[in-house]
Amino acid sequence: MKSYKRALNIRISGKQRKERVLDLQYELAHFRNLLVIFNQIYYKNYGYIILNESYLFNLLSDKPYRPRDTKDENGNIKKSKQEKLKEYDVILQNIEKNQELKDFIVKLKQQKDKIKNNYAVQSVIRQYIKDYNSYFSSLKEYARNPSKFRGKPKPPKAKKLKNIISFTVELNANSFDIIEDKYLLVRLTFDDENSKYIKVKLPEYIDREKIKSIRIKTIGTDAYIDVIYTKIYSRNRFRTK
DSSP: OEEEEEEEEEEOOSHHHHHHHHHHHHHHHHHHHHHHHHHHHHHHHHSSOOOOHHHHHHHTOSSOOOOOOEEOTTSOEEEOHHHHHHHHHHHHHHHHTOHHHHHHHHHHHHHHHHHTOHHHHHHHHHHHHHHHHHHHHHHHHHHHOGGGSSSOOOOOOOOOGGGOOEEEEEEOGGGEEEETTTEEEEESOOOTTTOOEEEEEOOTTSOGGGEEEEEEEEETTEEEEEEEEEEEEOGGGGOOO
């Protein structure tokens, strides 16, 4: 028996339902642009990019940073919380010395508060870090074998919102519920007074307990929900006589 990840693509119909999704994606794309520009300014002044998810998210929080030790698979400490606190304090001091960076932290906080979905914001930060790591990997490969590329790889950059053709954000189980055993209820915003949701019907063949995450995806003016689930296959299914 083997399990595989599968994705069910559900197109969102209805003008108001689509607009709810498109509005969220627009604000998330704007947040990403602000994050890109913030890190470009930080790099220009201090020579490195902040690519630690917990550092970036905590910069937008009013709570004190309380890290944990990072351990490897054997339980050995790879990075202690003391090391993390020291690095984070340096970042705070660097930002405090630069008014432009301070202004962008304010803008990022305001945009995060406007989105009202911390899970989606964290997902955008996570994807931004992945994009940068892919860029660094491409640079290494370019140095070894430049003929594989049409040109030197470029780092992630901010894009004009009107020119963004597609945008995807992945959300974990904190962002959706299964209701009546047949609908997926996705929380677009977490607002005590006026939360926004979208509801889609699930096909019967999907095991509700196997749904692990979802992706909210926009392509042009179309909106989609990708339901990510695991499916178990028996080896006997693929055998032939």
